[in-house]
Every structure is written in C-alpha cells, then in structure tokens.
Amino acid sequence: MKTTTLRLHPVPSLSALFTGAVGRILKYGGLPFVSGSGGGRRPVIATSASAVAAVAGAAAPFTTSTPSWLKAWQMPPRPKLPEDELEEVYLKGSGPGGQKINKTNSAVQLRHIPTNIVIKCQETRSRTQNRKLAREILAAKVDLFLNGDKSRLAIVGNVKKKKADSKAKKARRKYKKLEEERAKGGVGQQQLVEGAEGAEGGEVEGEDEGEELEGYEEEEVQEGKEAEKGEKAEKRGGNNADGGRH
Amino acid sequence: MPRIKPQLFWQGRKKLGLNAAKLLPVCRTLESTANELRWIKQHVAETPSIIPFGARVWKLCDRRGKGLPLAYVLGNQPFGDLEIKCQPGVLIPRTETESYTIHLSNILRHSLSSSKSESDPDQHQPLNIIDLCTGTGCIPLLLYSQLSRSLPLQSLNIVGVDISQKAINLSRQNLHHNLHAHRFPRPSSPRDKSHPQRLLHFHKADIFSPTSLDPILSTPSSSSTSSSSSSSSSSSTGTGEWDLLTSNPPYISPSGFALSTSRSVRNWEPKLALVPPVERVDLHQKHFYDHWYYPDNEILLQTVEYQEEDVFYARLLEIARTYRPKRVLMEVGDMEQAKRVVGMVLGDGKLRGLYFGNGEVTRGGNERGAGAGAVQIWRDDLVGFEGYEEIMEVGVGVDGQKQIIVVKGHPEGHGRSVYLRRVGVVDDV
Numbered sequence: 001m002k003t004t005t006l007r008l009h010p011v012p013s014l015s016a017l018f019t020g021a022v023g024r025i026l027k028y029g030g031l032p033f034v035s036g037s038g039g040g041r042r043p044v045i046a047t048s049a050s051a052v053a054a055v056a057g058a059a060a061p062f063t064t065s066t067p068s069w070l071k072a073w074q075m076p077p078r079p080k081l082p083e084d085e086l087e088e089v090y091l092k093g094s095g096p097g098g099q100k101i102n103k104t105n106s107a108v109q110l111r112h113i114p115t116n117i118v119i120k121c122q123e124t125r126s127r128t129q130n131r132k133l134a135r136e137i138l139a140a141k142v143d144l145f146l147n148g149d150k151s152r153l154a155i156v157g158n159v160k161k162k163k164a165d166s167k168a169k170k171a172r173r174k175y176k177k178l179e180e181e182r183a184k185g186g187v188g189q190q191q192l193v194e195g196a197e198g199a200e201g202g203e204v205e206g207e208d209e210g211e212e213l214e215g216y217e218e219e220e221v222q223e224g225k226e227a228e229k230g231e232k233a234e235k236r237g238g239n240n241a242d243g244g245r246h
Numbered sequence: 247m248p249r250i251k252p253q254l255f256w257q258g259r260k261k262l263g264l265n266a267a268k269l270l271p272v273c274r275t276l277e278s279t280a281n282e283l284r285w286i287k288q289h290v291a292e293t294p295s296i297i298p299f300g301a302r303v304w305k306l307c308d309r310r311g312k313g314l315p316l317a318y319v320l321g322n323q324p325f326g327d328l329e330i331k332c333q334p335g336v337l338i339p340r341t342e343t344e345s346y347t348i349h350l351s352n353i354l355r356h357s358l359s360s361s362k363s364e365s366d367p368d369q370h371q372p373l374n375i376i377d378l379c380t381g382t383g384c385i386p387l388l389l390y391s392q393l394s395r396s397l398p399l400q401s402l403n404i405v406g407v408d409i410s411q412k413a414i415n416l417s418r419q420n421l422h423h424n425l426h427a428h429r430f431p432r433p434s435s436p437r438d439k440s441h442p443q444r445l446l447h448f449h450k451a452d453i454f455s456p457t458s459l460d461p462i463l464s465t466p467s468s469s470s471t472s473s474s475s476s477s478s479s480s481s482s483t484g485t486g487e488w489d490l491l492t493s494n495p496p497y498i499s500p501s502g503f504a505l506s507t508s509r510s511v512r513n514w515e516p517k518l519a520l521v522p523p524v525e526r527v528d529l530h531q532k533h534f535y536d537h538w539y540y541p542d543n544e545i546l547l548q549t550v551e552y553q554e555e556d557v558f559y560a561r562l563l564e565i566a567r568t569y570r571p572k573r574v575l576m577e578v579g580d581m582e583q584a585k586r587v588v589g590m591v592l593g594d595g596k597l598r599g600l601y602f603g604n605g606e607v608t609r610g611g612n613e614r615g616a617g618a619g620a621v622q623i624w625r626d627d628l629v630g631f632e633g634y635e636e637i638m639e640v641g642v643g644v645d646g647q648k649q650i651i652v653v654k655g656h657p658e659g660h661g662r663s664v665y666l667r668r669v670g671v672v673d674d675v
Contacts, residue, residue: 088630088631090631090656092658093626095506095508096506096579096580097340097342097662098579098660099337099340099494099507099511099519099577100502100506100507100511101511102508102510103341104273104281104282104316106324106341108630122281124285124324125285125323125324126325126326127344127345128327128344129324129327131629131630
C-alpha cells in the first residue's frame with residue numbers, strides 16, 4: 001500500500017503519467033477498455049469525502065488496491081465513479097441548432113471535480129454511448145491517478161507486459177539456439193525441434209529461416225537496450241500500456 | 247463561409263489519406279474529418295458486401311463530400327440507445343431531440359413509479375402517448391424503449407402520426423429494425439391479453455384535418471377501452487386521457503430557411519419537415535375563426551395573429567385545448583419562438599386555466615404547490631445538466647397577474663422545447 005501523500009500537483013513519479021491529464025483535456029481516439037461491461041462487483045473508487053481528503057493530502061485507503069477477496073488470477077474490478085463527483089462540461093455548438101443544422105458532433109466532455117481531470121470522448125456517433133464511454137475512461141484515469149501502481153490500469157498493464165516479455169524471451173532463446181546450431185553447420189532441424197522449445201519450431205521452413213533469423217537479430221538488439229533500462233522501464237511500461245491509444 | 251486553408255488539405259491527406267480531401271470541405275476541421283472518416287470505415291467494416299472495402303469507403307466519402315448528411319450516407323443515426331434508419335425525404339433525428347426525450351422519459355418514470363407506490367396499484371391503466379409529426383418515429387420508439395425497460399409492468403399505448411407515407415413506412419421499418427436487434431421488447435398485439443400490454447402504432451394523418459386526426463385522438467387506447475368498457479370503473483378513473491402529447495413540428499420560417507439553415511439541411515433534408523407550408527397559415531386562421539371564436543373568449547382574438555412559422559403550434563395547442571393531455575412537449579427553434587408559444591398558451595383563457603392554474607396557487611410564494619400546472623422552457627442538452635434552472639416571470643392580463651415559467655438546461659443552450667403540465671398532475675424528479 002502506497003502511503004505517499006497525493007497533492008493537487010502530484011508527486012513526480014505519478015506526474016510522469018499525468019503531465020497531460022491534470023487540468024488539460026485528454027482526447028481519445030481509441031479506448032482503453034471497451035470489451036464487455038465487466039463482470040461482478042464494481043466498487044466505487046472513493047466516496048466524495050475520501051477522494052477530496054486524498055487530494056488534500058491525507059493518506060486515505062482506496063478500495064480498489066488489490067482487495068483480499070481477489071484470486072491470484074483475477075484482475076481488480078473496473079472502477080466506477082459516483083455520479084455526484086462528475087461534471088459534464090458544456091460544449092457550445094455553433095449556430096442555431098435543432099432542425100436548422102445537422103451537426104455530427106457527438107462529443108462529451110467530462111470533469112472529475114475532486115481531481116480536476118478532464119477528458120473528452122467523441123468515439124462514437126451516439127452521444128449516449130459517448131457519455132458511457134467517457135465515464136469508463138475517466139474512472140480508469142482517476143483510478144490510476146489515485147492508486148498509481150495499485151490501480152486496475154497499472155495491474156492489467158503489468159500482466160500484459162509480463163506475458164509479452166516472456167513470449168519475447170522464449171522466442172529469443174529459441175532463435176538464438178537455432179542460430180547456434182546453424183553456425184555449427186548443417187545440423188538437421190529435427191534435433192532443434194526436440195530441443196528446448198518444443199512443437200512450435202517444427203513449422204519453420206528451411207528457406208524462410210534465414211530471413212526470420214535476420215529479423216530477429218534486429219529485434220534482439222532493441223530488446224537488449226530495453227533490458228538495460230531494467231525494472232524502472234518495466235514499471236513505467238506497465239502503467240503506460242493501457243493508458244493511451246490502441 | 248471562410249475558405250479552408252490548402253495547408254489543411256495537405257495535413258489531412260498526410261494524416262488520414264486521400265479520403266480526407268473529399269470530406270474536408272464538408273467537415274471543415276481535421277478533427278471532425280477524422281471522426282467522420284472513422285465512422286464511415288466502421289460502418290463499411292460492419293456491413294458485409296462483395297465490393298472491396300476501399301472502394302466502398304471511397305464511394306461513401308464521395309457522397310458525404312457532396313454535402314449529403316452523414317446519416318443519409320450511412321443510412322442510420324444513433325438515437326439514445328436505438329439505431330434509427332434514415333432515408334432522404336424524412337428528417338434526421340437530432341441530438342437535441344434525443345436529449346429532451348430522455349429527460350421526458352425520466353420524468354414519466356419518476357412520476358409513475360412514485361404514484362404507483364403511493365396509492366394506485368392499477369397498472370392496467372395504460373400510459374397513453376401520442377407523437378405528432380413523428381418523422382422517423384424516433385420519439386415514440388425511444389420513449390417505448392426507455393419506458394418498457396424502466397417500468398416493466400406498465401402498460402403502454404404509444405402512437406406516432408405523420409402526414410408523409412414515406413415517414414410512416416420508415417418509422418415502421420425502424421420499429422422492426424430495433425426489434426430484430428433486441429433493443430426493446432416486442433409490442434403486444436391488440437388481441438393479446440397478456441399483462442403489460444404494450445402497443446406501438448404509426449398512423450398516417452394530416453394533423454390539420456380533423457376528419458383524419460380525430461379518430462386517432464378521440465380513442466387513446468382503442469383496444470383497451472373496447473375491452474375494458476364493460477367495466478364501469480374505467481370511465482370514472484379517466485381512461486381515454488392522453489398522458490403525453492409530443493411533437494417536433496416544422497418550425498422554421500421561409501426566410502429563416504434561406505438564411506439560417508446549414509447547407510446540408512437546406513439541400514438534402516425535406517422542406518416539408520422544416521418549414522410550415524404557407525397555405526396552411528391561411529387555412530388554419532380561417533379554421534381558427536370558424537371554430538374557436540366564441541364571445542366568452544375575447545383573448546383568443548390575439549392568439550390568431552401568430553407568425554407563419556408558428557402555425558403548427560397554434561394547431562397543436564388547439565388539440566391540447568380539446569383533448570387536454572396531461573403533459574405536452576413541443577420542440578421549438580429558439581428562445582424567441584419558445585416565448586411566443588408560451589404567449590399563445592397565456593393568451594388563451596382555457597389553456598391558461600389548464601396548464602398554468604388560476605393563479606391562486608402561486609399566491610403563497612415562489613414555490614408552487616403540488617398539483618399546480620407548470621409551463622417550462624427546456625434548453626439544449628438537458629441530460630447531464632439537470633441542475634440548471636432559471637425562473638422567468640411574466641405578467642398576464644389586465645391585472646398584471648404574475649405567472650412563473652421555469653427555464654431548464656444550461657444557460658448557454660438555445661431554447662429547445664416548451665413543456666406544459668396540466669393542473670393536478672405531479673412531476674416527481
């Protein structure tokens with residue numbers, strides 16, 4: 001549990017994430033979370049009083065930080081904000097409106113009053129739909145702002161990052177081995193297949209091999225650099241992973 | 247209209263591809279170009295066809311680039327949680343209409359669920375709603391969708407009326423289209439005696455011709471009155487009353503049509519749904535004199551002098567006067583028109599009595615007692631801005647009696663609709 005005090009201007013580690021968020025409008029071309037409506041319980045992030053208290057500097061506990069009833073494989077529930085903490089920003093349309101014009105603008109702008117985070121959503125043509133999406137996105141943003149590493153966005157991001165990392169690692173190991181075998185000179189593929197990585201390798205055709213190897217060498221270099229950045233990068237990556245556009 | 251900078255075309259082409267150049271003259275900004283292009287691509291991706299993706303997108307962008315409204319290009323427009331089909335010849339539903347319709351359904355839901363819990367357990371009494379000048383049928387369909395979900399035990403009887411056969415056909419299509427998508431439960435057939443009897447019908451009628459409209463208006467629940475007419479209690483509890491009359495009539499003056507409408511509206515949307523035909527004005531004024539001018543109602547003489555774009559409101563208020571619906575909602579063009587319509591209500595002694603009360607109720611102060619009527623003007627975008635309210639006082643008659651009009655919605659919004667609530671009806675929001 002993080003006990004850092006949260007101020008209106010967040011501490012540096014968090015502000016790295018939120019330089020664009022506080023007091024400015026974040027525009028969403030894509031959505032972080034669309035699939036499904038989220039099963040099970042949807043605990044409210046914080047009541048009005050506790051959110052204000054948190055912003056004011058009191059270290060209040062937040063309910064979404066990995067509750068004990070979660071199974072190891074379960075993600076924290078999707079956050080939801082209470083309606084009285086939200087304020088819809090009025091977007092003035094140009095000109096007369098009604099029957100006289102036929103605007104396609106369905107944007108919805110939403111402000112979370114305690115944290116002053118503002119987002120604008122014009123993802124769909126339906127304002128009703130945009131209103132729902134804006135609430136989901138804002139809830140995720142506020143969750144990330146208040147709970148940092150313990151937020152759903154960060155946890156889901158971390159899990160995805162880990163999966164992607166381990167996949168990359170496996171692939172790297174495999175092709176390294178492949179390359180070594182090749183270097184030894186003309187050792188049959190069958191031996192390779194029986195090697196560490198098992199079934200997937202069997203599909204590699206002899207002709208394609210060269211190209212794939214080259215491709216992988218390039219990637220390896222990049223990944224090497226990333227590895228140097230170490231743990232910090234992983235944390236940051238985890239946080240960023242789902243925050244932005246997809 | 248200012249020229250679009252060539253730079254913007256270059257940027258658009260670089261960021262969004264060649265299609266952007268087609269859309270930019272219509273959309274005017276890169277942001278809305280990007281949005282519309284995305285929606286067009288989504289639409290193409292969702293509807294299967296043998297024509298290649300790129301070619302279809304190009305064609306739709308081309309049509310949109312010629313100024314055709316996006317709803318006609320894609321063939322539909324979201325309205326609340328429904329998808330309303332649109333065809334040239336029928337007015338496209340507007341977001342403002344969506345906003346007040348949702349607000350209205352919330353009012354109905356709250357007032358009904360509270361009155362149910364208090365005293366009246368009789369839910370067989372259907373909620374009678376009529377929408378005149380229905381167009382695509384968007385208002386009746388959205389009310390049906392919202393009410394059947396929020397009041398699952400409530401019987402409904404919703405009727406849409408329009409003069410154009412094309413609109414009636416389209417509104418029936420829309421009913422089936424949303425039914426197939428499981429957006430709301432199937433309306434029950436009139437013979438069906440299952441408990442929440444939900445009816446939804448569309449009729450072709452000219453609202454200015456009493457012969458075609460009166461049969462629809464005089465029997466709010468044609469099926470349920472005939473079935474329950476045997477029981478004497480139904481007449482005493484007031485079966486045969488309209489609970490709500492809504493309308494989004496043509497309200498633009500001919501000069502306003504030429505000057506203040508956007509090009510896509512002027513060139514592509516039906517004038518029938520936008521501008522009241524001039525001949526109606528003369529015809530209706532004559533009708534007004536013939537039927538309405540009684541010696542006991544001198545004030546009526548003033549109301550006859552209305553502007554030509556207000557002719558539909560004169561007729562709608564005449565209908566309200568005769569059939570006394572509990573609530574009336576009429577869309578208007580702007581605040582000025584809203585005030586004119588309120589003036590028409592105030593100018594007519596009977597309507598004022600019905601919807602304002604006789605003034606005695608207001609003597610106690612600004613707070614109006616339960617059961618007093620209400621005349622409200624709603625601004626754009628009510629949903630999300632429910633907290634905003636202004637109070638307007640208007641003096642009426644020789645003794646300068648003050649009447650209160652509540653103006654709801656964000657102060658920057660345009661006046662969008664006039665809401666009347668009959669004396670004795672309570673809104674619980």
